[in-house]
Amino acid sequence: MTDVYNINTSPALTFAKLGMNGDRISVNTSLIKKENVEQYIFGNGITDTDDIDEALPGGAAGQDIDRLLSTESRIMTVKGNAGITISFSGSGVIRRVLKVARGVEAEVVEVVKGKAPDIALNSTSYILEKNARLKLIRIQMLDKDTLYVDDLRAKLHEDSYLEVVRLDLGSKRSYIASKVSLEGKNSEYKAHGDYLLNGSQRLDINMIAEHIAPDTVSDMRCDGVLLDSASKIFRGVLDFKSGCKGAKGAENEDVILLSEDVDNQSLPMILCGEEDVEGNHGASVGKISDEIIYYLMTRGFDEEAAVRLIIRSKFNNITSQLKNSDLRDVINRQIDGVLS
Amino acid sequence: MTNEIILEIKDLCTTVGEEKTPILRNVDLTVGRGETHIIMGPNGAGKSTLGFTVMGNPAYEIESGKIFFEGEDITDLSADKRAVKGIFLSFQNPIEVPGISMRSFLKSSLQQITGKRIKYSEFNKTLEEALSLINMDPSYVDRDVNVGFSGGEKKKAEILQLLVLRPKLAILDETDSGLDVDAVRTVSQGIRAYKERYGGTLIIITHNAAILEALDVDKTHVLVKGKIVETGGADLTDEINRNGFEKYTDG
Numbered sequence: 001m002t003d004v005y006n007i008n009t010s011p012a013l014t015f016a017k018l019g020m021n022g023d024r025i026s027v028n029t030s031l032i033k034k035e036n037v038e039q040y041i042f043g044n045g046i047t048d049t050d051d052i053d054e055a056l057p058g059g060a061a062g063q064d065i066d067r068l069l070s071t072e073s074r075i076m077t078v079k080g081n082a083g084i085t086i087s088f089s090g091s092g093v094i095r096r097v098l099k100v101a102r103g104v105e106a107e108v109v110e111v112v113k114g115k116a117p118d119i120a121l122n123s124t125s126y127i128l129e130k131n132a133r134l135k136l137i138r139i140q141m142l143d144k145d146t147l148y149v150d151d152l153r154a155k156l157h158e159d160s161y162l163e164v165v166r167l168d169l170g171s172k173r174s175y176i177a178s179k180v181s182l183e184g185k186n187s188e189y190k191a192h193g194d195y196l197l198n199g200s201q202r203l204d205i206n207m208i209a210e211h212i213a214p215d216t217v218s219d220m221r222c223d224g225v226l227l228d229s230a231s232k233i234f235r236g237v238l239d240f241k242s243g244c245k246g247a248k249g250a251e252n253e254d255v256i257l258l259s260e261d262v263d264n265q266s267l268p269m270i271l272c273g274e275e276d277v278e279g280n281h282g283a284s285v286g287k288i289s290d291e292i293i294y295y296l297m298t299r300g301f302d303e304e305a306a307v308r309l310i311i312r313s314k315f316n317n318i319t320s321q322l323k324n325s326d327l328r329d330v331i332n333r334q335i336d337g338v339l340s
Numbered sequence: 341m342t343n344e345i346i347l348e349i350k351d352l353c354t355t356v357g358e359e360k361t362p363i364l365r366n367v368d369l370t371v372g373r374g375e376t377h378i379i380m381g382p383n384g385a386g387k388s389t390l391g392f393t394v395m396g397n398p399a400y401e402i403e404s405g406k407i408f409f410e411g412e413d414i415t416d417l418s419a420d421k422r423a424v425k426g427i428f429l430s431f432q433n434p435i436e437v438p439g440i441s442m443r444s445f446l447k448s449s450l451q452q453i454t455g456k457r458i459k460y461s462e463f464n465k466t467l468e469e470a471l472s473l474i475n476m477d478p479s480y481v482d483r484d485v486n487v488g489f490s491g492g493e494k495k496k497a498e499i500l501q502l503l504v505l506r507p508k509l510a511i512l513d514e515t516d517s518g519l520d521v522d523a524v525r526t527v528s529q530g531i532r533a534y535k536e537r538y539g540g541t542l543i544i545i546t547h548n549a550a551i552l553e554a555l556d557v558d559k560t561h562v563l564v565k566g567k568i569v570e571t572g573g574a575d576l577t578d579e580i581n582r583n584g585f586e587k588y589t590d591g
Contacts, residue, residue, distance in 0.1 A: 296437070299501070300505075301448070312439075
């Protein structure tokens with residue numbers, strides 16, 4: 001049975017005629033099957049338990065999307081570095097809670113791949129206890145027929161640190177919904193997402209940093225390249241709640257447009273319920289400068305190769321963080337495939 | 341030095357911008373293989389434009405005239421094709437390329453120019469040799485191209501590229517500007533090595549006599565308001581350093 005769901009609705013609405021307040025998706029829930037999604041864990045850093053717990057409430061994707069999720073999630077405990085592959089073979093929903101215990105420092109690399117034309121929904125709640133530090137690298141390489149919903153929620157306790165690095169390359173339509181609640185004093189959140197979209201790919205981003213405790217810090221950055229008739233909307237929200245004195249938040253994006261037919265929308269937002277805060281946003285949107293292309297051409301690169309090199313170098317900031325050279329090669333091949 | 345002509349510019353006129361502001365006016369210049377030519381002139385004379393025009397910068401429109409390299413008309417060739425033919429331009433303001441290391445960039449550039457795949461061992465040998473010639477810390481090549489480099493480091497990095505790519509003709513656009521005395525000496529060593537080891541030909545755009553001390557200058561050209569108003573030998577460089585450009589600009 002096909003239902004329509006609101007998704008990525010902005011927490012504060014702007015003029016409706018701009019079409020930026022949110023989106024709607026149609027999902028045939030009868031196609032969603034448990035066996036269509038599998039999770040593989042590599043390394044000893046994560047313990048997958050049979051325990052069940054409730055995920056964090058209120059994700060950035062919105063309440064409608066919660067209806068697609070069961071209320072219970074498997075709990076996974078992060079004790080050290082690990083890799084996770086989530087593979088879709090049809091419409092599927094996966095919901096997990098990953099807990100990073102007090103004082104633990106870890107890096108988790110997640111790869112999302114496979115194919116799900118109707119929906120691939122990946123919902124993860126990260127709970128970082130006091131002094132925990134987690135770096136999450138998430139690479140999305142789904143088949144280009146896929147509709148993907150990436151629902152990331154996080155709760156940060158005192159002095160904890162969450163860094164999210166993501167690279168979105170695949171799927172036909174992607175919704176990135178991310179809500180990080182900085183509940184503990186001095187907790188810090190840093191996000192850097194890159195995307196490369198071509199053909200008629202669409203990416204819809206709704207990222208929220210919710211500053212609740214004093215002296216919390218957030219820094220969200222979203223950079224990407226649009227080709228052909230690809231489209232993207234970035235909603236970035238710094239939400240300073242009453243009582244978060246001394247909190248600092250920043251959001252930035254840098255978008256390269258390589259075609260006249262691309263559609264790029266940005267909706268940066270700063271919500272202030274507290275006076276003693278600092279919030280900044282900035283955006284840079286444009287073509288690759290003629291100056292840099294010319295410089296590369298004087299070093300023997302033809303114009304096409306120069307553009308390819310600049311774009312590849314943009315993504316090197318993320319791929320260079322991957323220790324797995326096979327994964328790095330797969331990503332580079334996929335990027336080259338788009339640019340060739 | 342031989343008499344073989346490597347670069348010949350004939351009656352070159354260029355403009356810039358939509359309003360077609362004239363920059364170079366009927367410039368003639370002939371450079372023999374292995375020679376060192378100096379281009380001097382007051383600010384705004386068109387010295388950098390000359391370098392950019394020889395290197396095929398599309399921002400400058402050639403209204404008339406021709407450029408020949410090794411006897412071949414390259415007037416309409418793009419910058420990358422000129423690089424492949426053996427022309428190199430050292431930028432006055434080198435561009436930053438984030439996300440790619442100087443090592444990787446140089447290897448790719450060398451492959452583009454030579455059209456051959458270069459083995460890592462072979463490339464590393466070339467790179468180490470070039471680094472030692474200009475006393476450059478090897479850690480620089482693992483940093484992103486020119487990103488976070490000081491002005492002096494950027495200029496040294498251009499000379500590093502010169503020594504790795506080993507072009508037939510190098511145009512150095514104020515490579516010495518903004519450098520301290522020691523850095524000028526180092527850069528000068530690199531330029532000399534390029535000329536002596538690899539038989540390079542040089543066109544040096546400069547305001548500074550210090551960079552020329554280690555080089556045998558064949559010709560000096562004075563460019564004023566887009567025209568070459570005088571050509572002489574090394575002694576002309578000395579004279580200009582003493583007396584400036586007044587006699588060319590007055591009236």
